Amino acid sequence: MQTWINGQPAGGIAVADRGLAYGDGVFETIKVRHGQAALLERHLARLVEGCQRLYIPCDLQILTSELHAYMQQLGDGVCKLIVTRGAGQRGYTLPEPCVPQRILQASAVPSWPASYAQQGIQLFNCQLRLSEQPLLAGLKHLNRLEQVLARAEWQDSAYAEGLLLDAQGRVIDGVFSNIFIVAQQQLLTPKLDRAGVAGVMRAELLARAVLAGIEVVECDISLEQLQRADEVFTCNSLYGIWPVRAYAAQYWPVGAVTRKLQCLIKDLVDE
């Protein structure tokens, strides 16, 4: 399906767009089934927060109506939504007036091996350490060179995802996932106020776990804590939950809490 820019089919974006010049924008990657978005409110909430924190004016009403029309035509697939600050003169000063660009792109849902969700994955040990920037932490903004470099660290398909720490050795997230651990019946996931992307599946899982009576904690998690954990898993909005069966010298069976959470989000993952 063709790309839309501001509601109209289009192939290219102006070279003067600050999305290209500075990565000056935010994006969402939305799973679409039968023309409907999973976790739509969470995607839009994060997008709006991103625009606010970057001072990008965002007309949510127009954006939502374009998104619905696009997803209707798409039917099934992945819809990527980008909002950039739009064109600017040379230099970092915010353009005045600011005319943000809304871009909608479609792709097929990636087909990962079924074993990832069933038997679990092996996590690569990324050497790159995520930098700390509280002003950008949590957002799905377009400055993603750290993820590009981290993903380039391994080619071996034995690793489905890579683990990212910050310079202090705290666990932050995966290259394209969030990380959870289970320790003493508690579900723990890293705080994302200094680095990392606050995934919509992460947020949904935290909410559903609480409703299911599981104790959840957002906190600093050291690599040692992860290695000593009873269970480890990754999640994102496209694939749901992948148990981690191996990281460095550590091996885990798929745990009971992980399986329970997989059941709790079955409606979001099954085709």
Next chain:
Amino acid sequence: MQTWINGQPAGGIAVADRGLAYGDGVFETIKVRHGQAALLERHLARLVEGCQRLYIPCDLQILTSELHAYMQQLGDGVCKLIVTRGAGQRGYTLPEPCVPQRILQASAVPSWPASYAQQGIQLFNCQLRLSEQPLLAGLKHLNRLEQVLARAEWQDSAYAEGLLLDAQGRVIDGVFSNIFIVAQQQLLTPKLDRAGVAGVMRAELLARAVLAGIEVVECDISLEQLQRADEVFTCNSLYGIWPVRAYAAQYWPVGAVTRKLQCLIKDLVDE
């Protein structure tokens, strides 16, 4: 003058380009006079280093020949050169094959008040703290949200530039300039191995200062050191050198070393 993409006039870049998706590329902003680039070798050296560190294949011969042809047509102005990794599928994995895109854009040389270079500027005290990422430090890559947010901190035109520190309070650079201080007849400028952009004018100044018998040191510089310095100035390849006459509660006259350096780079700045 129209934009060129890969040597051909073009207005837009593919939405699937990773320059837009992830800020996955590098750029140079080159001052052009009579069809010739100032500091061309330094611009190209930094671009090549950026491409190497980001694993972007870069055909320097084609790029240089396109650049020369473009500058010839431009005559006088600013030429912005962007190299992106090119189009990719969804996801961070490096595309295979990789078809980098070479983008050339023209704009007029900005006209700053003559007083900036003559009487000096006032530096804004940016609250944003630059994050530390040694893998990206020094490069002029397309992930520039920190600069966008820092520049958005002030609207008052009394401030020509803003000073950026890292989280440890070390002086790194300006939003669009590098910073030098003079203390005890030594010329000091921040090391840029953890954050900051290594400007081509900074490199040229360091080289010319040494030739002129001035002792130069690249080192960590604290905010206190800057405040106690005998002279402070900023530089970039478009405007040359601006003495700093005021920062926070500190005031400086334009110093002798600053004036001498302005003379040393006169050929690069004068119209």
